[in-house]
Amino acid sequence: MTVPLDTEPTPTRGKRPKQGEPVIDRALSLLAVFSDRRRALTLSELARHAGMPAPTALRLIARLVAWGALERLDDGRYVVGVRLWEVASLSPRGHGVREIALPYLEDLFEVTRHHVLLAVRDNEEAVLIERLSSKDATEVAYRVGGRAPLRSTAVGLVLLAGADQQFQEATLRKPPENEPGVESMPEGQLRRTLSDVRRTGIAMIRRSHPSKTVSVASPVFDAQGSVVAALSIVVPDGSTPPNVLAPAVRATARAVSRNLGHLAEVSPDVRTHSEG
Amino acid sequence: MTVPLDTEPTPTRGKRPKQGEPVIDRALSLLAVFSDRRRALTLSELARHAGMPAPTALRLIARLVAWGALERLDDGRYVVGVRLWEVASLSPRGHGVREIALPYLEDLFEVTRHHVLLAVRDNEEAVLIERLSSKDATEVAYRVGGRAPLRSTAVGLVLLAGADQQFQEATLRKPPENEPGVESMPEGQLRRTLSDVRRTGIAMIRRSHPSKTVSVASPVFDAQGSVVAALSIVVPDGSTPPNVLAPAVRATARAVSRNLGHLAEVSPDVRTHSEG
DNA sequence: CAGCGTTCTTTCATTGGTTGGAATAGTATT
DNA sequence: AATACTATTCCAACCAATGAAAGAACGCTG
Numbered sequence: 067m068t069v070p071l072d073t074e075p076t077p078t079r080g081k082r083p084k085q086g087e088p089v090i091d092r093a094l095s096l097l098a099v100f101s102d103r104r105r106a107l108t109l110s111e112l113a114r115h116a117g118m119p120a121p122t123a124l125r126l127i128a129r130l131v132a133w134g135a136l137e138r139l140d141d142g143r144y145v146v147g148v149r150l151w152e153v154a155s156l157s158p159r160g161h162g163v164r165e166i167a168l169p170y171l172e173d174l175f176e177v178t179r180h181h182v183l184l185a186v187r188d189n190e191e192a193v194l195i196e197r198l199s200s201k202d203a204t205e206v207a208y209r210v211g212g213r214a215p216l217r218s219t220a221v222g223l224v225l226l227a228g229a230d231q232q233f234q235e236a237t238l239r240k241p242p243e244n245e246p247g248v249e250s251m252p253e254g255q256l257r258r259t260l261s262d263v264r265r266t267g268i269a270m271i272r273r274s275h276p277s278k279t280v281s282v283a284s285p286v287f288d289a290q291g292s293v294v295a296a297l298s299i300v301v302p303d304g305s306t307p308p309n310v311l312a313p314a315v316r317a318t319a320r321a322v323s324r325n326l327g328h329l330a331e332v333s334p335d336v337r338t339h340s341e342g
Numbered sequence: 343m344t345v346p347l348d349t350e351p352t353p354t355r356g357k358r359p360k361q362g363e364p365v366i367d368r369a370l371s372l373l374a375v376f377s378d379r380r381r382a383l384t385l386s387e388l389a390r391h392a393g394m395p396a397p398t399a400l401r402l403i404a405r406l407v408a409w410g411a412l413e414r415l416d417d418g419r420y421v422v423g424v425r426l427w428e429v430a431s432l433s434p435r436g437h438g439v440r441e442i443a444l445p446y447l448e449d450l451f452e453v454t455r456h457h458v459l460l461a462v463r464d465n466e467e468a469v470l471i472e473r474l475s476s477k478d479a480t481e482v483a484y485r486v487g488g489r490a491p492l493r494s495t496a497v498g499l500v501l502l503a504g505a506d507q508q509f510q511e512a513t514l515r516k517p518p519e520n521e522p523g524v525e526s527m528p529e530g531q532l533r534r535t536l537s538d539v540r541r542t543g544i545a546m547i548r549r550s551h552p553s554k555t556v557s558v559a560s561p562v563f564d565a566q567g568s569v570v571a572a573l574s575i576v577v578p579d580g581s582t583p584p585n586v587l588a589p590a591v592r593a594t595a596r597a598v599s600r601n602l603g604h605l606a607e608v609s610p611d612v613r614t615h616s617e618g
Numbered sequence: 619c620a621g622c623g624t625t626c627t628t629t630c631a632t633t634g635g636t637t638g639g640a641a642t643a644g645t646a647t648t
Numbered sequence: 649a650a651t652a653c654t655a656t657t658c659c660a661a662c663c664a665a666t667g668a669a670a671g672a673a674c675g676c677t678g
Binding site for chain 4: 397
């Protein structure tokens with residue numbers, strides 16, 4: 067009788083050593099691979115950086131491309147798609163404040179001809195929403211869509227000073243991470259600084275890193291009185307003195323706040339006494 | 343003998359009448375619910391518009407919120423998040439061209455003080471990437487992030503004229519959908535118009551809908567010579583004549599094209615004869 | 619303040635969409 | 649021609665995803 071060949075009855079196909087995370091998280095982690103330095107990526111690069119096998123990445127990417135979250139270039143690489151940009155433009159804290167603030171940012175820019183920045187806070191960092199720069203302006207560290215630390219930038223200090231108490235305490239307790247070009251503040255001084263920012267509506271920081279600059283920032287409030295954004299101007303150190311810039315920055319920030327419903331007229335039923 | 347009670351032995355739990363589409367498609371369809379008119383939505387609104395049960399929507403939304411694609415407001419509603427906006431800002435055809443073009447758009451805007459638009463094509467529509475408008479400018483139909491038809495807008499005609507032959511033919515064969523304020527062009531005239539646009543680098547359209555305006559658009563080319571965007575100016579009908587605007591629009595579009603690598607200097611090895 | 623409708627959230631048995639190793643095809647480099 | 653890498657197709661196993669049901673939490677009304 068023929069001895070049955072010792073062929074493995076269970077083909078190794080389909081053996082899944084370990085299962086991963088939810089599908090959406092994987093898809094989003096693919097999107098997260100893109101960055102300022104990585105704007106166009108191949109399949110294998112995406113798979114590698116997102117930590118998943120190529121076939122899995124390909125399948126997910128195919129869905130994202132079909133929807134328009136990603137687009138495929140002629141050379142086979144993938145980039146972030148216009149459809150995603152379109153949905154993202156509905157982000158109230160992204161394009162939303164930007165749209166309202168832009169005319170006033172432009173006014174400030176026209177008058178000063180220096181960098182004008184608008185930023186919001188996302189968790190423990192500031193995200194740059196808009197930046198106006200003349201072609202011949204000094205170098206500046208951050209780009210639109212990029213992130214900046216809260217503790218060592220003018221907009222960051224404004225956003226931190228305007229954050230809820232709980233978040234501020236958590237941030238203050240964390241060890242300050244050193245950034246090149248700015249000396250990190252000890253906790254006590256930082257507390258005093260934040261208090262000053264709240265009182266004066268102005269934050270000021272000197273940097274030396276990409277170039278020697280002075281930044282002056284001021285908070286933007288919404289209708290509820292929360293700090294939703296920070297507006298700043300960045301000038302070469304030694305040019306216009308900060309105390310000259312401060313009023314212009316504050317006035318611009320107030321103008322934006324007003325358009326967001328802050329300082330709005332009171333509701334009709336309590337508008338005047340004569341109506342009672 | 344006791345007749346066994348007709349209790350269903352299979353608890354109705356877990357009965358899944360029909361299975362839906364892939365998870366990612368569902369998640370993306372949730373994002374797609376957001377629009378200009380719907381910037382903040384409740385769970386049930388999202389579930390309803392995306393066509394899925396509330397629990398499913400909630401589970402997906404939870405993931406999206408955890409990543410930052412969505413954010414939850416104090417009142418429980420959801421909005422598009424800054425994190426998504428941040429990734430989207432890496433879109434070459436979205437924020438990419440916008441960033442390069444903005445200074446030149448501003449120049450044109452400063453000189454003319456009229457609406458200046460920048461748009462790219464996404465499938466069968468134009469997507470508005472940037473719009474500069476003075477506060478007192480005439481009303482204009484489209485907002486940044488919004489979509490406009492190809493056949494009845496100046497930027498649309500430019501993008502259509504610059505599209506690949508195959509796409510153009512497919513579009514021309516489709517019946518023209520009437521838009522208010524512009525008379526739709528018969529196919530023959532449209533063909534001639536597109537040809538003219540290609541030859542002259544200018545498209546012109548008169549509208550009457552939101553207000554009486556004239557739009558003049560010109561193509562923006564990339565390094566490969568493809569039309570990647572369209573730049574236009576919108577003025578009140580009867581003000582500056584189109585033939586006066588055309589050179590300024592063309593010049594601005596060429597300036598942007600040049601910065602995208604179009605019309606770049608030839609490669610070093612064939613730069614001059616004197617080197618041979 | 620009970621009653622009612624709506625929205626939000628948690629639970630859980632079921633199962634079909636998801637998975638990734640292997641094989642194949644395609645492309646660039648040596 | 650060989651090597652190395654990337655992209656794509658295939659498919660059986662299986663676990664993450666699913667949604668009815670029930671409960672919790674509001675908001676509104678009489």
